[in-house]
Amino acid sequence: MSILSRRKFLNFSLISSLGSLAAVIFYPIIRFLMPPKTPQAAQTEVVAAKVGELQLDSGKIFKFGNEPGILILQEDGTYKAFTAICTHLGCIVQYRADLNIIWCGCHNGKYDLFGKVISGPPPLPLTEYNVTVINDNIVVSKKA
Amino acid sequence: MKLSDWFFDRYAVQSWIDFFRKKYVPVHKHSIWYYTGGFCLFLFMVQVVTGILLLLYYRPTAEAAFESVQFIMTKVRFGWLIRSIHSWSANLLIGALFIHMFAKFFLKSYRKPRELTWVSGMLLFLIFLGFGFSGYLLPWNELAYTATKVGTEMTNLVPFVGKYLLVFLRGGEQVSGATLTRFFGFHVAVLPIIVTVILAFHLLVIQIQGMSVPIKLEEHKSKLKQLPFFPDFMLHDMLGWLVAFGVLAALAALFPWELGTKADPFIPTPIGIHPEWYFVFTYQTLKLVPSRIFFIEGEVLVVFGLAVGIIFWLLVPFLDRKSNQGIPAKFFTIVGIIIVIYIIVTTIMGYVIPA
Structure with a gap:
């Protein structure tokens, strides 16, 4: 049966003390470096524009909480709305009337007016929102 | 008693002076590449001086950053010049680092016993790219905002820790004023401290080991002509710095660095956007890959x-066994050429091919 030698005991005590000291120093530093989460009220709908604000065959970026959305007035007079964040690397997309598509200027990602990827690097389609016209307001809401 | 005698009487620096006096630099047909490192050092010093000057007026918040750079460029006397020199020398520095790195790569200067010189140099190169990336955001303009968004979003793709890295870099989920404050901290405090330590090591080992000679000349090393480091080589170096300073001043005066338009998180990414030229090859690769x-x-x-x-x-010195044995390693030369061609071609594509 081996008995813990005095040397081993001292080494163990020293290393564990130094380890604890390092943990006590670095744990608050690492936690400090990660920013606290700021609570946000979950917004489910927003007034994206007023009726008559958009010309036919054009688009507009609107604020949906902290994120951008895109509202498009199609040639037939109907509205479409999507998240404006490209699914590739997060750039803000725009409506290209000349190509009749939603386009991302960062890496040439192209989406059709259903949010589906036509070409380019985006891996996923754009999330579509509901659009309803209430009185003078164009209200965009998240799909259930 | 002379002041120098008083000083040397107290501090044993004579041995250092003797060391520099006895240091020689070999002269051969590839000697020109020895000057690339000093060139980088000079541009770094310009960065430090102009950076400190800009700090006196710059304000690192989303509300004030753009306006403070505008103030520097339009109201502060010679502010436009100082900021232009800072931006131009940053770009020239990255260019000089690329040249320095590839020159040392093709000359196989990384081989034994200079493995750590290469590793420390590579770390410096990566840190300077970090300087470029963090500094680019500081004027808080549209281009910089989008570049930072894409660049930081890429960290999200790192397995397991990507999300944490993204939040750490951005100071939150989105690129915001918190990101700007963080990048400012990295740019003026964290990165400079790291650079100081690694650069000191890099320069120290170069002084201890002296200059590397190409593999083919290694055998005749003792027969090569030698140039005293002090003052001959140093004077040559400084002559190059003087020319560089002239070029830098001319570039800054004739082509002042633009400020662009203030960043707005709610406008679409503008047409024709691309990052700084040294990241264009990555940007173009992202565009090309399905x-x-x-x-x-x-x-x-x-x-x-x-x-x-x-x-x-980073690990080239440990992978290239042939060079370590003093045998020319064609494989690594070919790999280097392919990398250079890839970087040049994709960079040109990034600028020439329309979106």
Whole structure:
């Protein structure tokens, strides 16, 4: 049966003390470096524009909480709305009337007016929102 | 008693002076590449001086950053010049680092016993890219905002820790004023401290080991003509610095660095956007790679490839066994040529091919 030698005991005590000291120093530093989460009220709908604000065959970026959305007035007079964040690397997309598509200027990602990827690097389609016209307001809401 | 005698009487620096007096630099047909390192050092010093000057007026918040740079450029006397020199020398420095790194690579200067000189140099190169990336955001303009958004989003693709890295870099989920404050902290405090330590090591080992000579000349090393480091080589170096300073001043005066328009998180990415020229090859690669290759997302593959490439490049001195034995390693020369061609071609494509 081996008995813990005095040397081993001292080494163990020293290393564990130094380890604890390092943990006590670095744990608050690492936690400090990660920013606290700021609570946000979950917004489910927003007034994206007023009726008559958009010309036919054009688009507009609107604020949906902290994120951008895109509202498009199609040639037939109907509205479409999507998240404006490209699914590739997060750039803000725009409506290209000349190509009749939603386009991302960062890496040439192209989406059709259903949010589906036509070409380019985006891996996923754009999330579509509901659009309803209430009185003078164009209200965009998240799909259930 | 002379002041110098008083000083030397107290501090044993005579041995250092003797060391520099006895230091020689070999002269041969590739000697010109010895000056690239000093050139980088000079541009770094310009960065430090102009950076400190800009600090006196710059304000690192989303509300005030753009306006403070505007103030520097329009109201502060010679502010436009100082900021222009800072931006131009930053770009020239990255260019000089590329040249210095590839010159040392093709001359196989990384071989034994200079492995750590290469590794420390590579770390410096990566840190200077970090300087470029963090400094680019500081004027808080549209281009910088989008570049930072894409650049930081790429960290999200790193397996397991990507999300944490993204939040750490951005100071939150989105690129915001918190990101600007963080990048400012990295740019003026964290990165300079790290650079100081690694640069001191890099320069120290170069002084201890002296200059490397190409493999083919290694055998005749003792027969090569020698140039005293002090003052001859140093004077040559400084002459180059003087020319560089002239070029820098001319560039800054004739082509002042633009400020662009203030960043707005709610406007679409502008047409024709691209990052700083030294990141264009990565940007173009991201554009070229399809969204999916088999079951892996394209951008994940790009980030993975980039990481493997950087690790390979960092470990070259330990992988190239032939050069360590004094035998020319054609494989590594070919790999280097392919990398250079790839960087040049994709960079040109990034500028020439319309979106």
